[in-house]
Amino acid sequence: MMGLHIPADFFRDLLAGMVVNFEIAAVALLIGLALGGLLALGRLGGGAVGAVATTLIGLMRAAPTFVVMFFLLNIIPRDATLFGIGVSPSPLMIVALSLVPYSASYVADNGAESLKQLRAGSPLGALQFLPNVTRAFFVLVMSSSAGAAIGVTEGIAVILREAVLLPALGDKLVLFAIGILFFGATLQAGFALMRLLQRHLGRLAMRDQAIP
């Protein structure tokens, strides 16, 4: 541990890698919002469409992200085209797509609840959707580290490629601790933002109730 030497560009690379984690999470959440929103509307509509939407949401909830990632990586041909345009996704996009079942099912569950609140005349209750989506975003940031398994240079991949050159367990643990610190700070900042949003919405609700 005495000999631990972290290269000068390690922290720059780590931060650049974490930006990739945020990119993956943002793409996964955007697609999840679109798909999950449709599924939530479908479920609330009832009937055959509702049953199909409910089944799809259930299956997406059950699909392990890591398996979906390898499934997409192996079934989409590298030279796939649509109307002559290459549509083969990059490894980064594959990680984002593998997180869509989680984000879409999460959005569908919370979106349906928000729509119910809205229809019940509680717009503030419906607005609880925002902190919940913020929570999902930070869960996606943490989950995007799975990309290290298929060669995406995100934050954890940067830490692991440095760790592989360290022979001593103590040195490796120091490096891993740095990773936890960086990701932990991001996660806790995200949750603080979520709590701030919830508190703000709570104050709004109290003010509405106070108005006769």
Added chain:
Amino acid sequence: MRAWPTLRLALAGILAGAVATFPFVATAETPDAALAKLIEDARAEASAPDTCAKPELDRLVRVFCDNRIRPGVREYYPLFGTREGQTRSGYDVDVARALARHLSVEPVFVRVNAATRVPLLADDRIDVILATMGHNTQRDGQVRFIRPHYYQSETIIVGPRALPVKGWADIAGRTICVTIGNGSNAQIVSHNARLMLFDEAGVLPDQLREETCTLAAQDDSFFDYYFIEPDFANRFDKKFGFAQVPWGMAVARTASADRLARALDLMSQIFHRDGVFLGIARANRVGTGFLERQRAVWNRPECNTDAGSTNSACVLPALDAALQPTPFAGRVTAIEDWIEARTGVDFSLPMFKTMPAWSLFKDGIVNSLILVAGALAATLLFAMVLGGLQSSRRFLLRWPARAGTIVLQSSPVVLTLVIAAAVAQAIFPYSSAVAIGAAIVALGLMNGSNAGQAIAEAMHTLRTERGSVQGTGGIPTIDLFGRAVSRSATQIVSFLINAAKGTPIASFIGAPELLSALTDITSFASGRATTYTLLLVFYVAVVVVVVWLCGRFRSWLEHRQAAA
């Protein structure tokens, strides 16, 4: 008189031996003489009237009729077969030129790659394959290989110079980048390494430079080119080599190609003996170790004869690459064909067709189920322990548990798994069981800490409701803890499901569960789409069963709470 029968027998034996030896002595000649006669005869036939117009012409005669030979060579294999504009270069190309020169005909090159070289030969669009083709027993049924082999490659592991990897013992648990279909992948898998698969070898050097791959495995002939680059050679080196495979020129497996094959056999012998191959290799800066050894072999008197290329003491055997089929491989193939015929879908089930794949598949399923069961049990156990500690009135118990929970919540799942694996490997020697155990502990800790936090929060609310004092209202602490567990049933169940869903990620640290097993199978077999679809179905089914079981568990906990 009694000695007469014995003497007769001895004389007969001597006579039989002399007769058997005489033809050999009489016909044994140098490969040069045999080749000269073969060429002379074929040229004479080619010059006879109407011969060249005959159908099914002997291919050696046709070479002289057309005054050309059509070698199939690669165009994008650095140092062996490349093309820039109209200029071709590389070891294979120069060997083809040397053959043509020896026959006094023109080489007419045809572009081939790994997938097209055998079909082009079968379609008679090339005369000889000279395209980095390894000689294995499977290919022996498709083409007629020329002996002696004109080159030999081996698979080498390449990585950063600073990385202390010297042999198989240092490979266990590491990720190695490989190309799909490489014959040596099965050997790498058998040494507990994880594979990261790529379609093309060409991307491997860049993946090493970008540090996406720490180690890569590919033919030494492929990496020879990159080691010429000073920057690459300064950063990376060869760790070790394995799976030597001889490369063979090949002609069609038909009677009409027999004389061409014989001529090439003899030329190959002569080229080894006289150092022609060696000179071409030096000129193209490819490895020469094999060629130097072969030169010594083909200068030995017993090999330097016209029969040398069939002498097992002189030629190398083909690599035995055939995988043992399962007893039901035939029925599996029939099912694949039946589905393809009716649906048009290319359906492939490689995990049922060869014994190594079948063994990996069975072990993968068993290990996946052990992982799921273990992760569920560990999550429940850590939830109880950490929930209990976080509910404690003792500061020294409560705060370390809370701090640990925050750290576990702050660590991405992949990092937690890697830490667990690193600690486990520092205590125990690497094995599959250690990887599975480390994954169970990591998944249990991650999900159990969250569930434990939920139990502690439920405990807090119960205490608040009952006046904030432990055991108030006549409820013993253990009973209160039981009620807290019941109250947090939804949270516990949700983290149990999360633990089950997270088990495939254990493959990242080398746990040989189903995802890992199928990745290994598809690295040396076809059928990726079917394989990964089955994998997804398997894991979704497992999670659905876990969800159902957890639903029953939650109902029991809630019923218990209602009764309390």
